[in-house]
Amino acid sequence: AARLQALAEPGTIVVAASTRRLLGDLFRLCDLGSHEVKGIAEPVAAWAVEGVSDSESRFEAVHAAGLTDLIDREDELDFLLDRQRLAWKGEGQIVLISGEPGIGKSRLAAALAERIAGEPHTRLRYQCSPYHTNSALRPFIAQLERAAGFTADETSEQRLDKLEAVLAMGASQVQAVAPLFAALLSIPFGKRYPPLALTPTQQRRRTLAALLDQFEGLARQQPILLSFEDAHWADATSLELLDLTVERVRQLPVLALFTFRPEFEPPWVGLPNVGSLTLGRLSSNDVENMVARVTAGRVLPVEVMKQIVSKTDGNPLFVEELTKTVLETGILVEDAEVYRLEGPLPPLAIPETLQDSLMARLDRLAPVREIAQLGAAIGREFSYSLVRALVGRDETALKHGLAQLEQAGLVFRRGEPPEAVYSFKHALVRDAAYESVLKSRRHQLHGQIARALEERFAEIVASQPEIVAHHFTEAGLVDPAIEYWLKAGVKAYSLYANEDAVRFFERALTLLKKLPETRDNLERAVDICFQLRNALLPLGKTDRILRSLDELDPILARLGDKQRSAQYSAFRCNHHFLIGQQRRAIEFGETGVRLARECGDRVVLGQSLFRLAQSYHALGEYRRAISLLEQGLEFNANELRHDRHNLNIIPSVLNRTWLAIALVECGDFSAGMRHARRALEIAEGAEHQLSKLLGWLSIGYVLSHKGEIAGAVGALERGLDLSDRWSFRVWRIRLVSDLGVAYARLGRAEKGLQLAEQAVSDGDKMQLIADKPRLLIRLGQVSLIARQIETALTLGKQAAAIAAVHEAKGDEAWARFLIGRAYLAASEPKNLDESEKQLDIALRLATACEARPLAAFCNTALCRIYARRGDQVRAKEVDAVATATYRELGMQPLPLDTTL
Ligand SMILES: Nc1ncnc2c1ncn2[C@@H]1O[C@H](COP(=O)(O)OP(=O)(O)OP(=O)(O)O)[C@@H](O)[C@H]1O
Ligand SMILES: [Mg+2]
Secondary structure (H helix, E strand, O other): OHHHHOOOOOOOEEEEHHHHHHHOOOEEEEEEEEEOOOOOOOOEEEEEEEEEOOOOOHHHHHHHOOHHHOOOOHHHHHHHHHHHHHHHOOOOEEEEEEOOOOOOHHHHHHHHHHHOOOOOOEEEEEEOOHHHOOOOOHHHHHHHHHHHOOOOOOOHHHHHHHHHHHHHOOOOOHHHHHHHHHHHOOOOOOOOOOOOOOOHHHHHHHHHHHHHHHHHHHHHHOOEEEEEEOHHHOOHHHHHHHHHHHHHHOOOOEEEEEEEOOOOOOOOOOOOOEEEEEOOOOOHHHHHHHHHHHOOOOEOOHHHHHHHHHHHOOOHHHHHHHHHHHHHHOOEEEOOOEEEEOOOOOOOOOOOOHHHHHHHHHHHOHHHHHHHHHHHHHOOEEEHHHHHHHHOOOHHHHHHHHHHHHHOOOEEEEOOOOOOEEEEOOHHHHHHHHHOOOHHHHHHHHHHHHHHHHHHOHHHHHHOHHHHHHHHHHOOOHHHHHHHHHHHHHHHHHHOOHHHHHHHHHHHHHHHOOOOOOHHHHHHHHHHHHHHHHHHHHHOOHHHHHHHHHHHHHHHHHHOOHHHHHHHHHHHHHHHHHOOOHHHHHHHHHHHHHHHHHHOOHHHHHHHHHHHHHHHHHOOOHHHHHHHHHHHOOOOOOOOOOOOOOOOOOHHHHHHHHHHHHHHHOOOHHHHHHHHHHHHHHHHHOOOHHHHHHHHHHHHHHHHHHOOHHHHHHHHHHHHHHHHHHOOHHHHHHHHHHHHHHHHHOOOHHHHHHHHHHHHHHHHHOOOOOOHHHHHHHHHHHHHHOOOHHHHHHHHHHHHHHHHHOOOHHHHHHHHHHHHHHHHHHOOHHHHHHHHHHHHHHHHHHHHOOOHHHHHHHHHHHHHHHHHHOOHHHHHHHHHHHHHHHHHHOOOOOOHHHHO
16 A cells, blocks of 8 residues: 555545455546556556535445445345335335344345345435444434534534424425424524423423424435444334334335344334344355455455455455455455465464454554554444544644554545545444553543543533443543533433433442442432432333432431432332332421421422322322322422423422312312313413413313213313323323313214223323223223213223222222222113112212212212102112212212113
């Protein structure tokens, strides 16, 4: 290469045939003709590199020139072409391509792309990397950045223009989704778009939806060939998006190829339109063909070929690398058509493993090895600007070194310095370079990288704090590492990526454990655990919440910090409430209230009173719940505090919602309606969507229990509309369930059944344990109206059993009432006794809970039983009690005709 370089004009790069092949169409080349080069018998064809071609993918660009040389894999390619034809007809296909590193997954995907290059289609590529396994949607972000063609020194305005141009290709309403995409790409958008004003979950959902829509928009224009590479490194959010994509793709002209290594177990196996390919090793024949390709047709000595075949064991990457190593070591002499061995083959001339082979190649590049090592410490990809910031001195030497790495085919480049980004040819090349760095030196390198990022790459620090955290961690600099993991966690949580947030917080906690147990560190541990809990909650990971809260016990005992202990108790109370352990929940709730009072923390006091009330409500102690909720009104604010323990619903709105529900249970409809209206008013004043939803839910709840069904439907539909527009999943379940009953009572039993069923299954999916009995009971009520009596009975029994275990007296009363009515509806004489028994229990429970409307309903149903038996006296008696209650409470009687 050095000799060839003598042909070069200053500032240009000259390459020979072998490199030209490696470069493929990555660069525009100018033919310099053939030249005599010292040490090589034949004249050598040389090319000058003029610039980078605008080809986008390093893999395909590099291999475009050699793609005709795909070895074997004909069956696999046919399979893909079959699928492609189906896909193009509108029956979207997914193909899962798996196999060990270097086996040719990416190559196969590229070969398909090459085959269909002539047909109009859109190509979308997503690449995962081991350094971003926890960075939400990184592959999608990178794809968008590439598609938009961002450069380093642009303003946000310029980037937004580019982003909009990209979005215009797929989205119908660019302005509507642009702020979501801008947030995803961490581009500040100032006043250009209205602020997003979404909760993290909403933003997450809407971003995923927008990405899918964008994708669908593209697919409607022309077919799409999508490749998602190295799914084993995908972050959780990307996997979720893939799930959605797999579903969406079925009606679209899309062929999606997902590649991954065997350790990944794809969740899509067996789904419709999903096919699988597992790539195996090449036969020794194919290996020989491949070697011939690398040697440009020159034949190797048999002995050498034999060793290559046996050592590489059919792995194409190893075949390429080992052959190159052998050619570079100088044990062979190059003739016109063959390579000769000068003497006997030295025993250790051919490395045993891919690692050794790569090391050997790096070693021979000694002068530039350091640059490779630095790059490897940065990651699979590294930017020119970062390397430049690190090596500081001599820019010419740096450029030269990088060019040499490129020529050796060890790294590929996109763009020109100073914009250039380099990536190692293969993850294993990066690993080999990294392994060759001494441990102590690695620490140093990572430290330097982290500091350089901090000082000069504000954008990366802001958009990917986890990268900085990673380097500080590897540098062994624990304090700043913790700080950045926390930043990454908070960012992920505040964006939408709860799973990523969990991992980041856990990294911070693990590191914190290495530090001395000073007061400050212990306090930090508690605070991080709280953040962890907040991120775990929406994931339904109750076990892990408990585990991490348990760990806090001894720490809090040592700290004796009332504020933190109060917060801890409030979280614990909520945890036990959610899993149906109300007695324990109440113990913690009471401690929380006491501690919060003692330290004067109004926020935690409001939270604790509320949580305690929830548990009493679950036990059917409605009056007690009401009194706690009324106290809570003083402490639960009318606005959202965006602190880390934020409930995401305006606290006073949440407080009033539960108050309305509990009051309704006791028959206090006017007070319930007052709180429901006020809740809506506060939410509307704050223009807070989720809180508005709760306002409508409360109003609908009051009205439907009062028997004003048409009004209830109106309110619940307003709530449902909000939940659909903003993807509020948890609250949607309750709305849908209430609405199901209301529809059924208005004569739309079919629709009612559908909604109530949906609520039960969504509740199961989201593990809403405490809500389960109610959801079952509602479905039972609707089934009864639809005359599905057996179903209603089964559901009632199921609900009663769960309620009994949880000591949920109020729920059990409703469940027994349902069972009683189902027996009554079955109208066989023996059922009458069973019905009476259940209704008696229901009445007793309802009375104990002070649930007057339900008690009145029980009496009305009992009246029916007595009347059927001909016991007019008792019938009149209970009817009078019920009627008096209805009148006093201003509610509609139980509609016997439709339901009994
Ligand atoms: N059938 C083949 N014919 C010719 N070359 C191949 C073939 N299969 C793989 N190669 C070459 O082997 C090298 C490794 O292949 P590739 O990058 O596709 O591996 P991979 O399976 O995607 O590995 P990883 O899991 O690390 O991404 C590439 O340089 C590729 O060009
Ligand atoms: Mg690959």
